[in-house]
Amino acid sequence: MSTFAKTEPSEECPQWCEYTFCTEAELPRDRMHRSEIIEVAGIARTRHLDSNTGQVVRSAEPVMMNLLASSYLEERRTWVVIATDECALEISIETAIELYAALGEVLSLLERP
Numbered sequence: 107m108s109t110f111a112k113t114e115p116s117e118e119c120p121q122w123c124e125y126t127f128c129t130e131a132e133l134p135r136d137r138m139h140r141s142e143i144i145e146v147a148g149i150a151r152t153r154h155l156d157s158n159t160g161q162v163v164r165s166a167e168p169v170m171m172n173l174l175a176s177s178y179l180e181e182r183r184t185w186v187v188i189a190t191d192e193c194a195l196e197i198s199i200e201t202a203i204e205l206y207a208a209l210g211e212v213l214s215l216l217e218r219p
C-alpha cells in the first residue's frame with residue numbers, strides 16, 4: 107500500500123469535513139468526518155460543596171467551548187458537538203436547531219423592559 111493510499115478517506119467526505127480524522131492513518135474505530143472547530147470563550151456558573159462548611163459554593167469560572175460537527179464513517183447521522191475539557195454534549199442537527207431557537211427565546215426574554 108502506498109503512502110498516498112493511507113491518507114485517503116475510506117468514504118466520500120461531506121462538504122463540511124476538514125479531512126483530518128477520516129483517513130486510514132486513524133484507527134478504524136476513531137475515523138470520523140469532522141468540521142472546523144469554532145471556539146467560544148465564555149463564563150460558566152459552577153457549584154461545589156465546601157467540605158469544611160457543608161455549604162454549596164457558587165462561582166463564575168472561565169470556560170472554553172469547542173463547537174463542531176462530526177460523523178463517524180459509515181454513520182448516517184451528523185452530530186453537533188459542544189465540548190469543554192470536562193464534558194461534551196453531542197446532539198442531532200434537529201436538536202441543535204431546536205436549541206438555537208430556544209436560546210433565542212430565552213435571550214429575547216432578557217431584553218424585555
Ligand SMILES: [Zn+2]
Pocket residue numbers: 115118119120123124125126128138139140
Ligand atoms: Zn472526512
